[in-house]
Amino acid sequence: MAPNSYQNRTHPAGKPEQPLLFVFHGTGGDENQFFDFGRQLLPDAGIVSPRGDVSEHGALRFFRRTAEGVYDMEDLAVRTDAMADFIRTRKIEAKPSKVIGLGYSNGANILASVMLKHPGLFNDAVLMHPLIPWQPAGQPGLAGKRVLITAGQRDPICPPSLTQDFADYLIAQGVETELAWHPGGHEIQQGEVAAIQRFIQS
Template sequence: MSTHTYHHLFKQGAPGAPLIVTLHGTGGNESQFHGFAAELLPQASILSPRGDVSEHGAARFFRRTGEGVYDMADLARATTALAAFIREMAAKAGAGEVYGFGFSNGANILANMLIEEPDLFARAGLLHPLIPFRPKPQPGLAGRRVLITAGRRDPICPPPLSEALATYMTGQGAETELLWHEGGHEIRQPEVDALARLLG
């Protein structure tokens, strides 16, 4: 039983169907992707938690001390707490596999859960993630399906760091797709299409 809970939306799906976890970006909330996930895979259970950290009123999943500078202790706290909450909800839903996708800050906490608890997610969509540290080796990622999307002009997530994360995931044995668009820190249709293929 997790000792920490999150304000969240939950939709019960068919028995044994996947649980899709949606994780919002900074300033978003549990409604940001909840309905979209239900459209992608109607039979799935859907869990959409709200980040439990406030940055000047904007919800986030973990603290930072500046743009691209993470509070690593709080990232570790948030990773453990959120993973435990997701496991509990997956059991409650009677889910088969767990899939997840997140945007920006949501992608960052999802990426760290993949690194720290690789058995949790079978498939993960990381939309504009920023991992500004060198992840530890994680052989448990072998066989996981990971989509990373990025903008070539993204001022928040520099392209070299997107490439480094994709290289890391591939190096750990994950089935990794890196998808680019020519814009910045926004979601475009090719990303939506790739996410539909990943989760469908």
């Protein structure tokens, strides 16, 4: 897959040496889902929002799955590398001060997968309701990164125990990890948005 093959929406940085923020939509979303949110979070940053290139009964995703919470791991590996190539190309073009990722649900999962395999691409990341249903291998390249995980305590899609397991894994890799819970399910709540704003703007 060519590194620029993802359909995407982009906003260039308003000033030199600004951050570059990649935003990744959830299943059924597209490149518009979090684009404006990204601009609100970091008005002067460059924004890149790729569109998932997998269709699940018409709903766009970033990789295939065989059932709810059951991933096609071979497809995930291929698409993780393709996304990493896309990110690397945009990073070289923009020459940003740092690179931040923000993803929701399936978008959080592709972002996490890229970080696990290509840890040098991102400095900070916001993973909103991620689901990592496998035990990742150790990744020393993650040490010193910053990650915020937001999650619902009653999320039927992303079991809280797996969310906690992934947070514990990141901490063990030396990642500065923050976990922000809300009392609901898979939806995004206002307290979650406030936690993201604090994290991104700090």
